[in-house]
Amino acid sequence: MNATGLAAVVLAAGKGTRMKSERPKVQHELAGRPMLHYPVDQALNLGCRPTVLVTGHGTDEVRTSLQDRQVAFALQEQQLGTGHALLSARRSLEGFSGDLLLLCGDVPLLRGETLEQLLALHRAEQAAATVLTAKLENPRGYGRILRDGDEVLGIIEEKDATEAQRGLCEVNTGIYIFTAPRVFEILAELGCDNAQGEYYLTDVLAALRREGLRVRALMLEDSSEAMGINSRVQLAEAAAILRRRINEKWMLAGVTLIDPATTYIDEGVEIGPDTVIHPGVSLWGASRIGRDCLIEPGVTVDGCELGDGVHLKSGSVLEGSRIGSHSDIGPMAHLRPGTVLVGHNKIGNFVETKKATIGEGSKASHLTYIGDAELGARVNIGCGTITCNYDGVNKHRTVIEDGVFVGSDTQFIAPVRIGRNSVIGAGSTITKDVPAHSLALSRSPQKIIENWTLRKKKSRDKE
Numbered sequence: 001m002n003a004t005g006l007a008a009v010v011l012a013a014g015k016g017t018r019m020k021s022e023r024p025k026v027q028h029e030l031a032g033r034p035m036l037h038y039p040v041d042q043a044l045n046l047g048c049r050p051t052v053l054v055t056g057h058g059t060d061e062v063r064t065s066l067q068d069r070q071v072a073f074a075l076q077e078q079q080l081g082t083g084h085a086l087l088s089a090r091r092s093l094e095g096f097s098g099d100l101l102l103l104c105g106d107v108p109l110l111r112g113e114t115l116e117q118l119l120a121l122h123r124a125e126q127a128a129a130t131v132l133t134a135k136l137e138n139p140r141g142y143g144r145i146l147r148d149g150d151e152v153l154g155i156i157e158e159k160d161a162t163e164a165q166r167g168l169c170e171v172n173t174g175i176y177i178f179t180a181p182r183v184f185e186i187l188a189e190l191g192c193d194n195a196q197g198e199y200y201l202t203d204v205l206a207a208l209r210r211e212g213l214r215v216r217a218l219m220l221e222d223s224s225e226a227m228g229i230n231s232r233v234q235l236a237e238a239a240a241i242l243r244r245r246i247n248e249k250w251m252l253a254g255v256t257l258i259d260p261a262t263t264y265i266d267e268g269v270e271i272g273p274d275t276v277i278h279p280g281v282s283l284w285g286a287s288r289i290g291r292d293c294l295i296e297p298g299v300t301v302d303g304c305e306l307g308d309g310v311h312l313k314s315g316s317v318l319e320g321s322r323i324g325s326h327s328d329i330g331p332m333a334h335l336r337p338g339t340v341l342v343g344h345n346k347i348g349n350f351v352e353t354k355k356a357t358i359g360e361g362s363k364a365s366h367l368t369y370i371g372d373a374e375l376g377a378r379v380n381i382g383c384g385t386i387t388c389n390y391d392g393v394n395k396h397r398t399v400i401e402d403g404v405f406v407g408s409d410t411q412f413i414a415p416v417r418i419g420r421n422s423v424i425g426a427g428s429t430i431t432k433d434v435p436a437h438s439l440a441l442s443r444s445p446q447k448i449i450e451n452w453t454l455r456k457k458k459s460r461d462k463e
Contacts, residue, residue: 003100006119007180008048009089010039012105013056013076018231024058026105027065028235031242032266032284034065035229038108044069046115048101083172083187083199090184099123099182102201106229107175109238114225118218122177128213129183129205131155132175134223142171143202145217152215155202170219173226174230176201184206242267272308290325301329307343321353326362341376359402372414376402382426384409401436 016025026036036053043051049070055062056076063073076088093100099122101115114132122130131152133145139158144165146153155172156165186207187199205215220226229235246267247260254273257263262279265271269283272291277283281295285303289295293306296314306312306323313330321335324343329335333347335411338355346363347353353364354371364370366382372389375381379400386410387398396414400406404418405424418424419436428442 003435006048006101007093007096007098008043008046008051008101008103009074009086009093010036010043010051010053010071010103010105011082011085012062013054013079013085013088014106015057016106016230017237020232024062025229027058027061028229028232030108030235030239030267031246032268035108035235035238036062036065036105039103039105040066040069040071041099042110042112042115043103044071045112046101046119050092050096052092054085054088055103070087078329081199081201083190083201083204086201087184087187087199090181093180093184096180098180100178101181102174102176102178104174104228107173107226108229109225109227109241110175111225114218114220116179118175121218123218125150125214125216127177127216128179128208130177130216130218131205132173132220132221132226133170133217134173134226135169136171136223137169139169139171144168145170145172147217150216152205152217153209154206157202170217172202173220174201174228175226178204190354204278294333304335324371336371370398372396373398373400373412375400376404376420378402379404379406381406382408382410385411387414389414 011028014025019025019028022286027034030396040051040053050072051072052072052076053066054076054344056079059075065269072092074092076085111239116128118132136142141158143155143157144161146156162379176391183204186204190199191206192205208215224241227238229238243264246265247257247263250265250271251257255271256276258277259279263277266284269287271289274291275289275293277295278297278300278438282300283289284301287301288305290306290308290310292308297314298315299312300317304318304321304323307325309326310323311328315332316330318335320337321339323341324345327341327345327454329347330349334350334352335347336354339353340357342358342360343359345358346365347398348365350366351364351368356370356373358375359377359379361377362375362379365383366380367383368385370387373387374397385406389395389398398412398414399417401418401420403421406424409427410424411429413429413431416430417433419434419438420437421436422434422440424430425439425441428440430440434440
């Protein structure tokens with residue numbers, strides 16, 4: 001699509017009182033991203049330069065969430081309708097001449113393909129304005145589209161419509177392409193001298209027709225694309241639609257979802273083919289899942305990178321971690337941010353890691369905490385081992401070199417370094433560095449008192 005001479009305005013000034021929230025409505029999330037990001041990214045992907053965001057309620061929060069995107073901002077200080085919101089962007093588009101796409105920050109389900117079709121129709125018809133419409137079984141509350149064939153005669157609001165007009169099912173979605181700067185000139189000329197004291201975009205269409213200019217419309221094939229979000233009920237409905245789209249995309253790309261209805265994959269996650277995902281799995285953030293992975297029920301992966309052939313067992317939680325190929329995790333393991341598994345690792349049930357790099361082939365099979373640590377290759381960590389990394393003020397590191405065998409119930413009091421190919425006896429508390437090829441033991445001598453229980457029994461019998 002040739003986007004030369006194309007700009008966009010995204011309306012995001014409303015408070016959204018029906019959300020019952022202190023947050024701006026457009027900041028509520030769908031599939032891991034604020035709903036506002038979807039129309040903004042669609043505009044940028046279409047090539048809209050500039051893209052102007054009209055803010056009002058919660059301006060600072062909205063600006064912060066988009067600081068990594070090439071957008072300009074305009075402030076709508078008074079809420080005087082969508083026409084006034086568009087007019088608020090006029091200064092930001094000073095000197096721009098061309099096609100102006102108007103999007104709504106609370107309409108996140110529009111597909112890029114739809115906007116491309118809308119732009120193509122607008123340009124092919126040499127229209128002064130083109131409106132995106134939808135056909136609804138129950139159009140109650142929407143403005144109806146009045147047509148004469150391909151020509152849009154106008155948009156009539158339901159409260160002003162005749163009985164016959166209320167029977168029309170084609171409605172206005174609030175998405176337009178206008179010719180700029182003429183749209184701003186018309187809005188300024190029309191003003192807001194009406195019963196509601198608002199600027200009406202629908203009046204722009206009537207003014208363009210009076211000038212003998214063309215107004216066209218593109219009807220959506222899937223009306224759900226134009227769904228606006230005004231409550232948490234609608235937020236959940238939109239999220240379900242978006243999740244279904246995401247899941248279908250990955251299944252068509254060669255990923256097996258055992259039960260798509262209970263699989264939650266954020267927008268922006270990447271998954272390799274031949275990966276199998278069981279019910280109740282949540283893949284969040286910018287996670288990258290390799291090929292031929294197996295993810296069992298109830299697993300959560302948040303902002304992680306998984307190599308090929310990784311097996312995540314039931315109930316495990318992974319955050320901000322990098323997992324090398326052919327590693328087994330869980331069940332019920334917790335990998336916290338900063339964990340790096342080089343590959344061919346085993347992190348077993350009820351093992352927790354944090355800021356730990358674990359070398360190739362190393363394993364910790366159960367009931368262990370490894371934090372602020374560096375493990376070499378082929379290290380075996382016995383059950384119940386703890387790296388005691390925090391002294392109440394500072395964090396300290398434990399370094400365990402290649403080939404070390406750690407017996408069960410060992411505590412490493414950091415900072416400490418264990419030399420390569422050493423053995424740590426079970427039940428030890430290690431407070432000093434251990435040289436390579438050594439055996440380290442730290443146990444109290446075992447004491448046996450024979451017949452102790454018999455004497456205790458006789459003592460109780462006399463009482």
